[in-house]
Amino acid sequence: MSVTPCISQLNSNSFSENNRYFDSLNLVYKQKKLDTLFTYLATKRAFNGAILIAQSDTIFFQNVSGYTNFTTKEPLNLHASFEIGSMSKMFTAVSVLLLYEQGKIDVSKKVSDYIPDFPYSEITVHQLLCHRSGLPEYFSFAEKYHKNSSFPLTNDSLLLMLQKHKPKCSTEPDNEFEYNNTGYAVLASIVEKVSGMTFKHFLDTNIFEPLGMKETFLYQYGSQQEIMLGHKGNKKVYPRNFLSGVVGDKGVFSSVNDLYLWDKALFSGKIIKKQTLALACAPHNSDKNPCNNYGYGLHIGCTGNNQPLLYHGGLWNGNHSLFVHRPSDGTLIIILSNIYNKSFMWKSYNILHILDEL
Numbered sequence: 001m002s003v004t005p006c007i008s009q010l011n012s013n014s015f016s017e018n019n020r021y022f023d024s025l026n027l028v029y030k031q032k033k034l035d036t037l038f039t040y041l042a043t044k045r046a047f048n049g050a051i052l053i054a055q056s057d058t059i060f061f062q063n064v065s066g067y068t069n070f071t072t073k074e075p076l077n078l079h080a081s082f083e084i085g086s087m088s089k090m091f092t093a094v095s096v097l098l099l100y101e102q103g104k105i106d107v108s109k110k111v112s113d114y115i116p117d118f119p120y121s122e123i124t125v126h127q128l129l130c131h132r133s134g135l136p137e138y139f140s141f142a143e144k145y146h147k148n149s150s151f152p153l154t155n156d157s158l159l160l161m162l163q164k165h166k167p168k169c170s171t172e173p174d175n176e177f178e179y180n181n182t183g184y185a186v187l188a189s190i191v192e193k194v195s196g197m198t199f200k201h202f203l204d205t206n207i208f209e210p211l212g213m214k215e216t217f218l219y220q221y222g223s224q225q226e227i228m229l230g231h232k233g234n235k236k237v238y239p240r241n242f243l244s245g246v247v248g249d250k251g252v253f254s255s256v257n258d259l260y261l262w263d264k265a266l267f268s269g270k271i272i273k274k275q276t277l278a279l280a281c282a283p284h285n286s287d288k289n290p291c292n293n294y295g296y297g298l299h300i301g302c303t304g305n306n307q308p309l310l311y312h313g314g315l316w317n318g319n320h321s322l323f324v325h326r327p328s329d330g331t332l333i334i335i336l337s338n339i340y341n342k343s344f345m346w347k348s349y350n351i352l353h354i355l356d357e358l
Contacts, residue, residue: 033354034061049337052256056330068228070235081215081253082336084321085314088252093297095191097272104194114190119166123173128183129296130284134171135182141167152221152245155189177285181249188248215255221245230318231339238318256334263332324348
């Protein structure tokens, strides 16, 4: 006995088929527009690096342009590990939050509870995480006290420098937001003191290895490990100096593919619990606009229609990087470059506009 489907079923099936067809055309259209934007950056704005764009569990677009080294003309590929500069702060903040989940760190406690000789007795771990410590920026005083620049400044020597000289803070603790690299170097030292591991070992065993991030590592300046160097705008290699020895505020190398793994794991609750992640994503600076704020290791912004964005940029040793995550739909934008070039820094808005069309 044959059964004739009812009209509503036919219409439903037809709508589903048409919708799938429309979605596939829309995907091709958006990918072409993204490719046009990428070609413009590479050919007109001299972009040298890699881009990955994803939504939820799907990599939407990825491409690479240029060279690892402008002398040898060795081409870049999507597995290249770039120095991500201040994007490293994401990993430092999550390291602290892992220890927080284990009950080993209380973010409301003072830094001196974990580093007894820390000379700024009123500063808390929370204030370091959200840039409200008022600590002096080590870039501005390190050269004065570090007498032999042939040897790298390390986190331990930075702590000794702070203890011995106690350079003046720029403001009282918790007085205002002031982006600060010294604080994140101190956070890396707290992780070492509490965990009993080097910061590198902690990152390897708790984040990079469990997530399969085989192209990500903490580089220790002066080691024999081979790395891809950054470049100046004139394409000459950017010289590294003794400040590159400090980690926590910087120091991590990674690839677009590994940062995609990081994004998926972080925002799905695979690394830290979702209630802990909420601490990292909350705006902790009441004196700033909620759409121009900072959580723990993440800047907080908004799209044109006030959808939250979580992001971090990085700029160090001629490398330029950007990580943008939109929580509402899991959109991810990663841009890594090994040349100092502002050509892409505002293009995330163009990319979001393309993704939101139709």
